[in-house]
Amino acid sequence: MPQLHTSGPRAAAVTPTDRVRLAEVALEAALKVDGVVAPHAPIGGGGSTRGSGRRLDGVSVVAGGHERFDVSLHLVTRIVPLHPLADRVRERVSRAARRSGLGDRLGPVDVRIEDLAEPPVSAGMLEAGP
Amino acid sequence: MSGETKQGEGQAGAGGKAVEQRQPLQSGGGTTTIADAVVSKVAGLAAREVPGVHDMGGGAARAVGGLTSRIGLSEARTQGVGVEVGEREAAVDLTLTIDYGESIPQVSSAVRDNVAKRIEGITGLSVTEVNITVNDLYFPGEETEEEPPPPPRVA
Numbered sequence: 001m002p003q004l005h006t007s008g009p010r011a012a013a014v015t016p017t018d019r020v021r022l023a024e025v026a027l028e029a030a031l032k033v034d035g036v037v038a039p040h041a042p043i044g045g046g047g048s049t050r051g052s053g054r055r056l057d058g059v060s061v062v063a064g065g066h067e068r069f070d071v072s073l074h075l076v077t078r079i080v081p082l083h084p085l086a087d088r089v090r091e092r093v094s095r096a097a098r099r100s101g102l103g104d105r106l107g108p109v110d111v112r113i114e115d116l117a118e119p120p121v122s123a124g125m126l127e128a129g130p
Numbered sequence: 131m132s133g134e135t136k137q138g139e140g141q142a143g144a145g146g147k148a149v150e151q152r153q154p155l156q157s158g159g160g161t162t163t164i165a166d167a168v169v170s171k172v173a174g175l176a177a178r179e180v181p182g183v184h185d186m187g188g189g190a191a192r193a194v195g196g197l198t199s200r201i202g203l204s205e206a207r208t209q210g211v212g213v214e215v216g217e218r219e220a221a222v223d224l225t226l227t228i229d230y231g232e233s234i235p236q237v238s239s240a241v242r243d244n245v246a247k248r249i250e251g252i253t254g255l256s257v258t259e260v261n262i263t264v265n266d267l268y269f270p271g272e273e274t275e276e277e278p279p280p281p282p283r284v285a
Contacts, residue, residue, distance in 0.1 A: 081252055108159055113163065
């Protein structure tokens with residue numbers, strides 16, 4: 001993870017770096033949430049962030065005004081109630097951004113559940129039948 | 131929730147063609163969006179949970195789906211599933227093969243209930259209708275077994 005530039009001549013030009021750092025922090029935090037399986041590899045380049053010489057799939061970060069960045073996370077999850085899961089992702093991302101000194105740069109966090117990672121059908125998906 | 135059951139209609143059914151609408155739900159600090167493919171997958175898995183459902187999709191869809199899923203080109207879980215998803219509601223079309231001897235009305239009703247329950251529980255969407263087309267019956271022993279390999283020509 002790149003170092004945080006807090007002072008010196010480069011401090012005025014840290015916006016792109018903050019964007020990439022925010023992408024890294026948000027994705028890392030999201031993937032730690034129980035129920036999130038993987039970032040969703042985008043088709044055609046949407047839903048990814050380029051920076052630090054590499055591409056981060058599953059997260060896009062765009063300047064959203066008021067010196068904050070809008071974060072979109074594209075995730076593959078397990079089969080669990082999805083709205084509570086998305087809320088947990090948002091909370092975790094928010095905490096991680098604050099811990100990384102980026103709390104004041106974080107704007108809204110949109111969570112897109114793109115796919116489910118399901119068990120084999122024969123194993124029985126869920127605990128209760130009809 | 132409502133729905134209808136058709137028997138003996140349709141071939142390929144909806145074939146997993148999900149309308150690519152998305153349904154963002156606003157919550158504090160951002161939106162949550164669930165892709166149509168997710169709703170389709172939940173519907174397909176929930177339908178297959180019900181005893182009496184042998185397979186999903188029309189005959190052609192099953193044949194093509196079986197082939198393409200073996201080579202990793204398609205998603206078998208959404209075969210025979212079509213969804214339309216709005217902001218807060220979803221409608222589902224299913225094409226089923228039922229085990230011979232099962233009551234089609236009872237199996238259809240159980241599928242309808244389970245699909246609605248799973249979609250509402252997992253995605254938070256309200257299910258307005260589950261339309262079911264039963265387009266085939268499965269008879270045990272009907273499957274085409276692969277030919278055994280020829281015996282070795284040398285000992």
